[in-house]
Amino acid sequence: MTYEWNTSLYFGVKVVHVLAMTLWLGGPFVAVFGVRRAFNAGPDLAKATAERLLSITPVFIVSALVTILSGAVLILLAGGISRVPARILIGAALVVPIFAVGGAMNRPALMKLRDHFAAGRDVSTAEPFVQRFLWAHRIEQVLRVTILVLMVLPL
Numbered sequence: 001m002t003y004e005w006n007t008s009l010y011f012g013v014k015v016v017h018v019l020a021m022t023l024w025l026g027g028p029f030v031a032v033f034g035v036r037r038a039f040n041a042g043p044d045l046a047k048a049t050a051e052r053l054l055s056i057t058p059v060f061i062v063s064a065l066v067t068i069l070s071g072a073v074l075i076l077l078a079g080g081i082s083r084v085p086a087r088i089l090i091g092a093a094l095v096v097p098i099f100a101v102g103g104a105m106n107r108p109a110l111m112k113l114r115d116h117f118a119a120g121r122d123v124s125t126a127e128p129f130v131q132r133f134l135w136a137h138r139i140e141q142v143l144r145v146t147i148l149v150l151m152v153l154p155l
């Protein structure tokens with residue numbers, strides 16, 4: 001592969017990486033905006049909100065997978081793990097706890113909320129699930145922003 005071709009390919013994959021990461025990082029901020037008020041606004045809106053958040057989840061999973069895949073391709077194009085700075089590798093490893101929190105905390109809390117309101121239960125008894133969902137969201141976002149800092153800043 002010529003140097004120019006390799007550079008263009010690296011640049012193209014990096015653009016895909018940054019676009020996918022923007023959706024993975026920015027999407028949840030937008031999706032969760034106003035959720036606390038919606039969960040307190042009565043069972044109908046609360047149920048619709050839990051359903052909306054569950055239905056948008058696949059978009060964030062796909063953007064996460066594209067971010068990870070394009071990141072892995074960047075590592076390959078750079079010449080392998082030994083050619084990549086440690087901060088990038090630490091950032092890449094931090095996607096593991098994001099998936100753990102998403103699968104063990106975030107999604108189960110949303111499913112509990114949906115079922116809770118579908119069963120006609122009230123807003124006050126849903127509070128532990130709302131708290132669990134919001135904490136999972138905050139932890140995931142802190143991890144994603146930490147990865148962003150690690151990827152961008154030449155520490």
Ligand code: HEM
Pocket residue numbers: 017018021024025067068069070071072074075084088091092093095143144147148151152153
């Ligand atoms: C939330 C997750 C992630 C975010 C927010 C993120 C963000 C970014 C950003 C903004 C850049 C461009 C940095 C620059 O040009 O200054 C970048 C580059 C890069 N990322 Fe990620 N990334 C994430 C996940 C990953 C993963 C999982 C991998 C590996 C599997 C990875 C590997 C890389 C590599 C190799 C580069 C190129 C570094 C360079 O050319 O200096 N990233 N990332």
